[in-house]
Amino acid sequence: MSMDQLLRTISEFDGILDVAPGEGSEFPELTWGDHFFYYAPDGVMPQRRQPYATIVTKNYPGDDRSGLDEPGRWRLNIHVGTAKFRELTGENPREEAAPRNYAEADVVLPHPVYRTQGWVAIVNPGPGTAELAVRLLREAHEKAKARAGAAPGHDG
Numbered sequence: 010m011s012m013d014q015l016l017r018t019i020s021e022f023d024g025i026l027d028v029a030p031g032e033g034s035e036f037p038e039l040t041w042g043d044h045f046f047y048y049a050p051d052g053v054m055p056q057r058r059q060p061y062a063t064i065v066t067k068n069y070p071g072d073d074r075s076g077l078d079e080p081g082r083w084r085l086n087i088h089v090g091t092a093k094f095r096e097l098t099g100e101n102p103r104e105e106a107a108p109r110n111y112a113e114a115d116v117v118l119p120h121p122v123y124r125t126q127g128w129v130a131i132v133n134p135g136p137g138t139a140e141l142a143v144r145l146l147r148e149a150h151e152k153a154k155a156r157a158g159a160a161p162g163h164d165g
Contacts, residue, residue: 010139012064012083016044018143019062022150024050028060042066046146048153058156061149062087074111074121075132085134086120087145090127090152094119102127117141 019025026049030036045060063086068078075084094102097117102124111121115135120128134142 010134010142012066015064015085015134015139015142019046019146022147024048024154025150026052026054028054039067039069046150048150048157055157058153059088061153062146072122075130076112077132082114082133085131085142085146086123086128087130087142087149088126088128089145089149093145093148094124094127094129097129100124 016027019027026047028036028045028047030040030043032038032041034041043066044064046062047055047058047060049055064083065072065077065086066083068075076082077084089097091102094100098119100107100119102119106119106124109118111118111130112132114133115137116131117138118130118132120130129145131138131142
């Protein structure tokens with residue numbers, strides 16, 4: 010699955026706001042080229058809620074174990090919560106992380122930095138994870154919608 014394919018799929022979710030900072034925007038240069046997904050049917054970025062998913066295209070300070078500075082690499086990050094995190098990774102997010110290769114592509118991994126908050130990560134989703142990634146994104150979107158006080162519904 011390419012990033013463009015994933016972005017097209019996400020764009021079909023109802024009430025989606027894809028904040029995609031670019032050159033000349035009010036956002037820090039480090040975030041340019043990345044995507045931050047919110048449930049925001051009014052098109053205004055929520056001030057008191059974090060995104061429920063992100064796509065990052067480069068290493069961030071303190072978050073370089075996924076090798077995202079290499080050409081063609083990007084990472085989908087999804088807030089799934091503690092129970093789903095355990096189901097997907099077999100780990101308790103609040104316990105010390107098992108040694109692993111966070112640069113492995115097309116595998117659901119604990120987020121290398123935000124695991125304790127119930128985030129998972131997939132570097133370059135492909136045949137092994139694309140369907141699951143879309144399902145997890147839809148679930149995270151519905152949860153974000155519920156937190157925003159909207160009635161659950163069908164996306165896309």
